[in-house]
Amino acid sequence: AQSVTQLDSQVPVFEEAPVELRCNYSSSVSVYLFWYVQYPNQGLQLLLKYLSGSTLVESINGFEAEFNKSQTSFHLRKPSVHISDTAEYFCAVQFEGSQGNLIFGKGTKLSVKP
Amino acid sequence: NAGVTQTPKFRVLKTGQSMTLLCAQDMNHEYMYWYRQDPGMGLRLIHYSVGEGTTAKGEVPDGYNVSRLKKQNFLLGLESAAPSQTSVYFCASSYPPDTEAFFGQGTRLTVV
Numbered sequence: 001a002q003s004v005t006q007l008d009s010q011v012p013v014f015e016e017a018p019v020e021l022r023c024n025y026s027s028s029v030s031v032y033l034f035w036y037v038q039y040p041n042q043g044l045q046l047l048l049k050y051l052s053g054s055t056l057v058e059s060i061n062g063f064e065a066e067f068n069k070s071q072t073s074f075h076l077r078k079p080s081v082h083i084s085d086t087a088e089y090f091c092a093v094q095f096e097g098s099q100g101n102l103i104f105g106k107g108t109k110l111s112v113k114p
Numbered sequence: 115n116a117g118v119t120q121t122p123k124f125r126v127l128k129t130g131q132s133m134t135l136l137c138a139q140d141m142n143h144e145y146m147y148w149y150r151q152d153p154g155m156g157l158r159l160i161h162y163s164v165g166e167g168t169t170a171k172g173e174v175p176d177g178y179n180v181s182r183l184k185k186q187n188f189l190l191g192l193e194s195a196a197p198s199q200t201s202v203y204f205c206a207s208s209y210p211p212d213t214e215a216f217f218g219q220g221t222r223l224t225v226v
Contacts, residue, residue, distance in 0.1 A: 009154070034214060043204060043219040044157075051213070090156060099164055100145045100208050101172065102215060104156035 002027050004093045006105035014113050015083055021076040021108045023091030030096040033074040035065055038088045038107075047089070050074065061085075086112045116140055120205050120218035127195045127225045135190040135221050137205030145208045146188040147172075147215065148180060150201040157204060163188055195225045 007022040025031060032051050036044040048059040055067040065076045074091060091105040118139045127133055137146065144165050149157040149172075159172030163182040177199060179191045188207075192199060202222050206215040 004156075006156075036217075044206075044217040046214045046216075049214055092157075099162070099170075100215070101147070101159055101162060102157075102206075104149075104158070106154055106156040 002029075002093075002095050002103060004091055004103050004105040006091050006108050008108050009106065010109045010111065012111045012113060013081055016080045018079050019077065019081050019085075019110065021089050021091075021110065023074045023076065023105055025072050025074070025091075025093045025103075027072065027093070027095055032094040033065075033067055034092040034094070034102070035063070035074070035076050036090045036092060038090065040087075044090065047076075081110070081112050083112050083114060085110060118205055118207055118216050118218040120203075120221050122221060123219065124222050125224070127192075127223065129196060129225060131195050132191070132193050133195065133223075134192075135203055135205075135223075137188045137190070137207075137218060139186055139188075139205075139207040139216070141207060141209070141216065142185070143207035143209040143216075144185070146182065147206045147208075148178070148188065148190045149204045149206065150174065151204060151220070152201050160190065160203075195223075197225045199223065200225045 003026045005024045034049045035047040037047045048057045050067045058064045063078045088107045088109045092102040121136045147162040148160040151157045161180040166185040181189045205218045208215040
């Protein structure tokens with residue numbers, strides 16, 4: 001069965017500390033991988049995506065994620081977080097042949113403390 | 115260029131009432147989707163459309179109907195609202211399907 005698992009529902013971290021939000025998926029077909037961010041009372045915004053090519057992808061605000069096919073993972077990392085990074089982060093996977101449908105993880109709430 | 119626009123943004127319904135949520139996109143996308151977001155559940159696909167005049171069921175379609183009469187609009191209907199349909203509803207669009215989906219700002223629906 002195709003599924004997406006975000007292992008941590010909440011991640012508290014101090015400002016300027018590094019953070020890793022974990023995402024694993026289960027699939028027997030090819031995948032496209034996404035991280036979306038949702039700030040309080042807002043919609044979802046794309047943070048970064050892996051469609052093909054380099055397995056390391058980066059966002060404009062310092063986040064990066066690496067596609068690891070052997071471990072079926074797409075973990076999100078940032079070396080130094082800011083208060084403004086406080087949000088909920090969703091990993092989403094599009095499985096080959098799914099007509100664009102996204103399967104979302106349950107989300108990880110990142111709370112950055114001063 | 116507004117992207118994906120959802121109306122209304124908030125709504126309170128009584129059990130048994132009906133309503134329609136409207137999603138409009140101005141990006142000429144072929145594919146459109148309706149998701150619901152519940153605490154601790156992530157987003158789950160209700161229905162989707164791969165083009166004008168087409169619709170298909172997603173993961174949680176029961177209690178909802180959809181229509182895609184025009185390419186730019188995707189309507190989600192609740193014929194007889196139930197408290198279990200209290201949720202935040204998101205519309206999204208994409209083209210082609212293997213690129214990112216663009217999301218609306220959401221509709222917060224409460225059924226009492």
